Amino acid sequence: MRRVTLFVNGSSTNGKVVAVFGSLEDLLTAASSKLGIRASGVYNGNGGLIDDVALIRDDDVLYISDGDSSEDVQDELIGPARCQTHTDWLTLNVGGRCFTTTRSTLVSKEPESMLAHMFREKDVWGNKQDSQGAYLIDRSPDYFEPILNYLRHGQLIINEGINPLGVLEEARFFGIEQLAEQLETLIKSSQPPEDHSPLSRKEFIRFLLATTTKSELRCQGLNFTGADLSRLDLRYINFKMANLRGANLSHANLSGANLERADLSMACLDSANLQGVKMLCTNAEGASLRGCNFEDPAGIKANLEGANLKNVDMEGSQMTGINLRVATLKNAKLKNCNLRGATLAGTDLEEVNWRWRRLIGGLWSTPAGPIRVQYTSENQ
Template sequence: MAKDSDSSSMVRLNIGGKKFYTTIDTLTRREPESMLAAMFSGRHTVFQDSEGYIFVDRDGKHFRHILNWLRDGAVPTLTESKFLELLREAEYYQLLGLIERIHAVINKRKEDNELDTELTRIDIIKCIQSEKVRFRGLNLSGLDLSKLDLSLVDFSYACLRNVFFSRANLQSAKFRDVDAEGSIFHNATLRECEFAGANLRGALLAGANLQSANLQDACMIDCSFCGADLRSAHLQTADLTNANLEGANLEGANLKGAKLRNANLKGANLQRAYLRHVNLRDTHLEGAKLDGANLLGAIR
């Protein structure tokens, strides 16, 4: 970033080949905990090309919607497929306010079109209050279950696509073989959870506590685990292709047979992790801590 860190300073961005002009204030004010705010907070060095553009390797198709959200809180009118594309970008940039608004719009459309899931948030709360907490095999897609106490709940085999679990307490919950593609677990408590065989493709688990969680054989392609706590987690044969684990704590985690192609492990803590025979050739490990890790036979 330019040395002048004044909030009104102009910024030139190249998002996947599309060029944008904005200000530091726009990128930091509305979503101060986002990845964009962190990039331009003045705490990090951001490099510019010879024309003064800062390059971000993402599809720039929806970035104008990102900027409009940051400028005035505007959410565009899009088809559901385009909304899901915008949601993926919002997840990448960790724009929690935009993520919530997109989920709200999608859920409202489902209600208007009478495409309700088998249970509503109120139904879930009533079940918790009555201690009837088994939702095995149900379709709960698109529900907002954020901030609820769902510890020990059995969701096995359920359809949980695009469910919003942000900041929920899910300690020791069971998610065996669930379809939770695109779900949001930001800052959720998932200690000792059972995710064996789960489809978590594209899920957002940034900041989540997954200590000792069982994620064996889970599909976690394109997942975000930025800053997540995965100490002693079981990740044997999990598919973490393109996953973002930057700054994650994987101390003592078992990654035997895990697929890590193009995974981002920059700054991750892999001390005492089990990485025997894991292919790390296309994995980004800059700044990662590998003290005491078992790397016997690993490909680097």
């Protein structure tokens, strides 16, 4: 499909973009409708009469005579006035690099773009020029070149080494919407698919070795599903919102680690060091925490406030001073646990097994409904 820009009687204002179909008579009919005149002839920028539609090229700027005023058209395009038409060659100085093009290239293909409005009529925008007469545009020349080529031939071509994101920003800046849509599709298709596969022990150890001991290691939101992280030094690592479902963390040192809102369901943390650990709102349902040490000699209390500890096995764990406020311990096993100074306000303790527990000075709040606790020793 060819598109041309039509003006009346040599004028350079109020042009219309028209698709060229069929014969020359069809074009004159379309021109009459678009321009609101009785079109009788078609002329090029040099005043030459076009008598065959095959002579018309894509993006041509043409002039339509109104009735029998063909002489007016020719007069308008003779002499100095001819230099003022839309077929003018002009030079753009974009970020210090010059591009030579025609006014019709900037105007015809994207008539609603900023470039079209800047150069449709001469000096309407008061465009600044350098000492050589080139119009100054303060943008990146590397990103502007693909846009100019698109306006020339309608194809998106980006040379190697040019970031499509930069071209996209230029297309948006100049208001070239069709090109922006093409670039968005190109960028989206070129991005690799998101990798949600869990990290392996080997990958994580390599990650650990590449980080200095003085740096905070951020593993926030990472996927460690089923990973073997047993016996590793994981002190002070940020596992906030990480997926550790079914992971093996037995004998790991998690002192001071941040496990807030992490998923530890069905994980194994047997004999792990959890001194001063932060496990606010952690989901540890069905996890095994047998023989864990939550007591920090420095006095920093492990915080499990709001944690989901349903069906957790914490048998034999050292839990002095632990904060279990509003945590859920339904059906948990707390046999032989030391809960000296523990905070249990609002904790759900339904069906908890406390056999051989030590509970001295704990802060209690009775949850709603009956609590059935197994008492099997006189030492309770």
